[in-house]
Structure formats: C-alpha cells, structure tokens
Amino acid sequence: xxxxxxxxKTALALALLALLAGGASIFRAAGRHWRQxxxxxxxxxxxxxxxxISKWRLERLADASVxxxxxxxxxxxxxxxxDPKDELLDNILARFAxxxxxxxxxxxxxxxxxxxxLVSLGGSDSAFHEELLPTLADxxxxxxxxx
Numbered sequence: 001x002x003x004x005x006x007x008x009k010t011a012l013a014l015a016l017l018a019l020l021a022g023g024a025s026i027f028r029a030a031g032r033h034w035r036q037x038x039x040x041x042x043x044x045x046x047x048x049x050x051x052x053i054s055k056w057r058l059e060r061l062a063d064a065s066v067x068x069x070x071x072x073x074x075x076x077x078x079x080x081x082x083d084p085k086d087e088l089l090d091n092i093l094a095r096f097a098x099x100x101x102x103x104x105x106x107x108x109x110x111x112x113x114x115x116x117x118l119v120s121l122g123g124s125d126s127a128f129h130e131e132l133l134p135t136l137a138d139x140x141x142x143x144x145x146x147x
Contacts, residue, residue: 057147063103064145077110077119089119096121113140 067073073095080088096108100121107122115128115136128136139146 060147061145063099067099068143068145081118092119093121111136113137 073092076088076092076095080092092110096119099105099108107120107124109117109121109124110119111117111128113136115133117124117126135146
C-alpha cells in the first residue's frame with residue numbers, strides 16, 4: 001500500500017474544513033431565518049390577541065352604557081328604592097338574569113356609592129373589594145362606566 005501524499009491529505013483537510021464552515025454558515029442563516037419567522041408569527045398573534053382584548057373591553061363598556069341609558073332600569077330601581085316591594089325586585093332581578101344569560105355574566109349587581117350591593121342576582125351582600133372603590137368613585141363622579 002502506498003502512502004497518501006501530503007498534498008492530498010492537505011487538500012482533503014481543507015475541503016473538509018470548507019464543508020464544515022459552509023455547513024455552519026448555512027445552519028446559522030437557517031436558524032436566523034426560522035427565529036425571525038417565529039418572532040413574526042408571535043408578534044402577529046400578540047397583535048391579534050391585543051385587538052381581541054381591546055374589542056372585548058369596548059363591548060363590556062358598551063354593555064354598561066346601554067344599562068346606564070335604560071330608562072326602564074332607572075325607573076324600576078327608583079321605584080324599588082322608594083317602595084321596596086318584592087314584585088319590583090323580581091322585575092329588576094329578571095332584567096339582571098337576562099344580562100347574565102345573554103352576556104355570560106356570573107353576577108349582576110346594583111350597588112350603593114360605598115360599594116355595598118343593594119340588589120345582586122347572585123345574592124351577594126358583601127361590599128366590593130376595597131381596591132375597586134376608587135374605580136366605583138370615578139364611575140360615579142364621571143357618570144360613565146369603568147372597568
């Protein structure tokens with residue numbers, strides 16, 4: 001068996017190094033490409049989710065605005081507060097039940113300025129958590145719904 005000349009060994013070594021360097025370069029470029037692709041997809045998903053949350057928030061504020069503008073609800077609650085009869089309360093609770101059913105609310109409450117429920121679909125009689133009271137005060141002051 002003849003010994004392989006040094007220049008062939010050197011050429012093979014250089015070719016192997018060139019292949020390894022080229023492969024590593026292609027691997028890094030592909031990694032950058034797929035990372036950028038994944039980042040773009042995640043950004044698109046994040047924008048979509050943020051838009052959905054924003055729309056959901058506007059819908060909840062619109063729900064509250066419709067209630068605030070409802071003369072029937074205002075009259076019903078005013079009559080009940082002036083003369084707390086069970087039949088008036090039943091009408092208010094029926095309206096609250098419709099909100100719960102159609103909008104998927106767990107509970108619907110009518111509260112006093114201190115956050116104590118006067119009427120609650122779920123029967124809650126405990127006051128709001130004190131962290132919510134500044135938001136309630138802001139809603140009362142501005143006469144606009146708040147989340």
